[in-house]
Amino acid sequence: MEGDSDAYAHTAQVAAAIHPYVHYIHVRLKQKGALELLALTRSMVNLGVPLQKIAVNDRVDVALLTSVGAIQLPANGLPVAAVKSLLSEGTRCGVSVHSLEEAQAAEWAGAHYVLYGHVYETHCKPGVTPRGIAQLKRISRLVSIPVIALGGIQPRHIPELYTAGASGIAVRSGIWEAESPVAAVMAYRRMADRVAHRLHW
Structure with a gap:
């Protein structure tokens, strides 16, 4: 925001x-x-x-x-362990990452999850090549903490993202710039719930 x-x-x-x-x-x-x-x-x-x-x-x-409930650190931000030592029990600490190396470093440092992107083209980062689904799949396979996908995500992308191993999604413009943010977020949630149900069964 x-x-x-x-x-x-x-x-x-x-x-x-x-x-x-x-x-x-x-x-x-x-x-x-x-x-x-x-x-x-x-x-x-x-x-x-x-x-x-x-x-x-x-x-x-x-x-x-x-x-x-959570603090989100940049990949080059404060040390995860030092931040976690200040937080109350139950507060989550995530790290924004852009590569497997950064994701592994965040996991080793004790992050609860990583936010990875941008996966698809997004006008939030004009002219910057998206990192794509293959890298998301690799990171999700090689780290044990949840990987949250970010960047250019529409509801139709959710099946592909979850199949690639993402534990969740983060959305900015798809909700905040929508004519009806509530209708938009409900569309994302319906698709996410449908895909999660299918994958668990």
Whole structure:
């Protein structure tokens, strides 16, 4: 989620509407400071988003102040072990990765999961070649922690992603830029549940 302070109220309202259909809402204000991130996180909580469903990007200070459910670290971010030592029991620590080597390093460091992408073409990264499904499949096979796929994902991609070994998906523009974020998130959730049911049976 990115935007100026005027947009935070709307962002929090959308988060409150979609949270019943997702496991986590990733809070990211890359060009803003800790104060803005803290304000957005608290706005979401005030509107009913459970703390355990919020994942804060990079800012360990905000994660500690709010006791959110997860902290998401960049691959070149703070050491996983050091961050985990500060977190309360039950708080998850994930790492964003772009290669098998980074995924393995995150696992060895004690990350609970990795966020891997971008798998498909996405206008969030114009001109950057997607890393593709083959690399996702390799990473999912060679690390034992969950691998969450990210980047350009539409509901139709979910069968391919789960078959490749992804444990879940992360979506930005497909939901946040949709005409109806709730309708969009429900479409993702229906497909994910259908595929997960098929794979387990």
